[in-house]
Amino acid sequence: MKTLLAAAGALSVLLALPVHAGDAAQTAQTVCAACHGPDGNSFNGDWPKLAGQHPSYVAAQLASFRCHAQQGKDCGLANRRYSDPDRIPANGALMIGQAAALSDADIAALADYYAGQTVKPGVASAALATKGEKLYRGGNAQSAVPACIACHGPNGRGNAAARFPAVGGQHAAYLETQLKAYRDGSRRGDQNQMMRNLASNLTDDEIRAVASYLQGLR
Numbered sequence: 230m231k232t233l234l235a236a237a238g239a240l241s242v243l244l245a246l247p248v249h250a251g252d253a254a255q256t257a258q259t260v261c262a263a264c265h266g267p268d269g270n271s272f273n274g275d276w277p278k279l280a281g282q283h284p285s286y287v288a289a290q291l292a293s294f295r296c297h298a299q300q301g302k303d304c305g306l307a308n309r310r311y312s313d314p315d316r317i318p319a320n321g322a323l324m325i326g327q328a329a330a331l332s333d334a335d336i337a338a339l340a341d342y343y344a345g346q347t348v349k350p351g352v353a354s355a356a357l358a359t360k361g362e363k364l365y366r367g368g369n370a371q372s373a374v375p376a377c378i379a380c381h382g383p384n385g386r387g388n389a390a391a392r393f394p395a396v397g398g399q400h401a402a403y404l405e406t407q408l409k410a411y412r413d414g415s416r417r418g419d420q421n422q423m424m425r426n427l428a429s430n431l432t433d434d435e436i437r438a439v440a441s442y443l444q445g446l447r
């Protein structure tokens with residue numbers, strides 16, 4: 230993992246441009262666009278769409294990536310996005326490298342830029358939509374899984390004040406990966422372990438269904 234992080238850090242040096250409030254759009258459309266698309270709608274399902282995401286959430290995630298790069302200095306180890314340095318995914322390692330030199334002002338500027346973009350929803354699988362919608366709106370009483378709608382809202386727009394992210398229209402592949410990371414505990418940063426507790430009772434089939442449903446939610 231140290232090698233992976235070092236490679237990501239070297240790549241970030243090659244790609245990084247100065248980020249300031251005045252040129253966040255330029256940075257997003259050049260450096261960040263390679264993975265997240267020029268308008269925050271990524272083309273690869275492994276990378277999240279950032280368009281229309283709450284600035285409070287984007288800022289918190291960028292800060293958590295930066296915290297890894299600082300190895301907990303001035304931010305606390307608990308604020309890292311990942312719990313185990315040996316289980317950081319490749320795209321996470323790249324983000325750690327990219328966020329390493331960001332200032333608070335840089336983070337705020339990028340978060341505001343993406344919040345002003347419009348997410349482009351995908352399409353849910355017809356075979357999974359009914360099961361996914363049922364789980365999202367009603368949960369699963371038998372396995373003590375609460376309804377996702379309680380925090381993320383009827384249209385998947387989340388709650389900015391509570392830092393509950395917008396999930397409607399997000400790539401199903403990305404959502405699957407994140408839910409499984411919460412389930413196995415490799416991702417953290419969720420308030421009071423809410424997502425880790427919820428995901429711990431989700432099956433692979435449930436994760437696949439709700440992720441597909443969210444991809445088409447608008």
